[in-house]
Amino acid sequence: MFNKILIANRGEIALRVIRAAREMGIATVAVHSTADADAMHVRMADESVCIGPPASPQSYLSFPAIISACEITGAEAIHPGYGFLSENAQFVQIVEDHGLTFIGPTAEHIRVMGDKITAKDTMKALGVPCVPGSDGGVATLAEAQALGNEMGYPVIIKATAGGGGRGMKVAETAADMERAFMTARAEGKSNFGNDEVYIEKYLTTPRHIEIQVFGDGKGRAVHLGERDCSLQRRHQKVFEEAPGPAISAEERAAIGKVCADAVAKINYIGAGTIEFLYENGEFYFIEMNTRLQVEHPVTEAIFGVDLVREQIRVASGMDMSFQQDELEINGHSIEVRLNAEKLPDFTPSPGRITQYHAPGGLGVRMDSALYDGYSIPPYYDSLIGKLIVHGRDRAEALARLNRALGELIVDGVDTTIPLFHALLAEKAIHTGDYNIHWLEHWLEQHVE
Known part of the structure; x- marks a missing residue:
């Protein structure tokens, strides 16, 4: 069992992890931005380390800052909570490369399930029922229109790397397809750096x-x-x-x-x-x-x-x-x-x-x-x-x-x-x- 873990998160989820660890007799390290110096998770943890300014990319999303906090405090494992780095395969790999334990799935599982098309293909192969849709990414508007006509409207266009409702657009009819397709691609590119999209049948009352x-x-x-x-x-x-x-x-x-x-x-x-x-x-x-x-x-x-x-x-x-x-x-x-x-x-x-x-x-x-x-x-x-x-x-x-x-x-x-x-x-x-x-x-x- 671990002697000390670091929580790479903030707010109520950081407190949640601290409480569980304390019941298990495990020491905890809180990390925080300068904006969170007075946060409750900082007060509740056994140790705390300031990892940067308020902006998340310079603090809670900073790989070097979090790994350094582990090395400084002697933490053996990192619990990511949810959000931030909890589903970042690259971060998980870096954690493992530094001889630390990521409290969560492997980098490969995160990578596979983080890509919507790969995840769907994997689950289909494992016998999990899936929504009818494209067999992969849809590259052109013409291909999207053909699929829409084949499946029947409404359909939903989703960014492959999307999440949180971003990069998802519904085309109620064939006339909506161009707008929905282009908007989903644009949102995927701007939010996730990936403009690949796929199409699924849109269920009306699920x-x-x-x-x-x-x-x-x-x-x-x-x-x-x-x-x-x-x-x-x-x-x-x-x-x-x-x-x-x-x-x-x-x-x-x-x-x-x-x-x-x-x-x-x-x-x-x-x-x-x-x-x-x-x-x-x-x-x-x-x-x-x-x-x-x-x-x-x-x-x-x-x-x-x-x-x-x-x-x-x-x-x-x-x-x-x-x-x-x-x-x-x-x-x-x-x-x-x-x-x-x-x-x-x-x-x-x-x-x-x-x-x-x-x-x-x-x-x-x-x-x-x-x-x-x-x-x-x-x-x-x-x-x-x-x-x-x-x-x-x-x-x-x-x-x-x-x-x-x-x-x-x-x-x-x-x-x-x-x-x-x-x-x-x-x-x-x-x-x-x-x-x-x-x-x-x-x-x-x-x-x-």
Whole structure:
């Protein structure tokens, strides 16, 4: 087991890793930019190292700065959290070349799954169901138009190296294809340095279902059920829950086994999430995230496991602490993402927190790095916390979420808390009758 690990991240996820490590008796090193000198993760870690100015490329994305921090402090391993360098294959290779351990999958697995076309081909070969689409990159508009006519509209054009909703454009009809194709290519080039795109059939009313998998790197893997992340705004998840309200036990077992078997075959190590669109009883693979997800706490709640602890265990060479037949779902869990954003435009709202009070009580978890007097810097993602609730069933979880939101106080900046108060008044939220387009349509009518 490691004696000391470095967390190459910030905010609530850095705190999450520190807490798991502390329970395991492992010392932690926090890295921070000058803008984060007073951040909670810096205060909570056993040691801290300033790695540069506020701009991420000069601090949290700087390979030399992070490797140097390991060498200075004697850290043996690096936990990347999510975002930043968590899915950067080049960084993982450099970590390994320096005799350090990356707490996550191999560089090769990140590389394969980071390219959407290669990932789709790999999953198809492993028996994972995929969305109908092009057999690779689409180089010309004429080829795109021919594929659109063949598959039938609507179709979606996606940047091969895209993510976070960038580089994705829908062509509702043949007349939309040129605009969508050129825009997706341009966004792929400007955001990811790669203008290659591919085309898939666009499903009209799907849900976003993701399967949590975990491998030990030795040919063994399990699945920990699914999460429903259908409530999204501009392809960004807002509200996540487990288990999914539309998934049966039989569907869960079947698709879960397919996913676990797939990652076992490639000797995958650590946490991963295989994401699907789900429509009319069918699952269609869209991508695999080779890291811990923002919404991992809902899975932890219903299975009673610590996914970060397991990441650290298998990275050190230990076996997983559970097997598939030991994983049983207990109740229902919901997470809402709280952002420092001003409604109705969702514009970032950095600033000083004048008062902060986290909700508590049975079945309530608040993952946040906020505290009274903390100044949210303007340089990073606007996520300021995640409110997670757990109940015996979905109705109890929703009631608990409503109660916890009523206790939560975040003063000094604008937040998205009012959005969730409004959503909990909607019948569709309580019945679970929604798809990935529902929230966008609701916002058009109520907020935007």
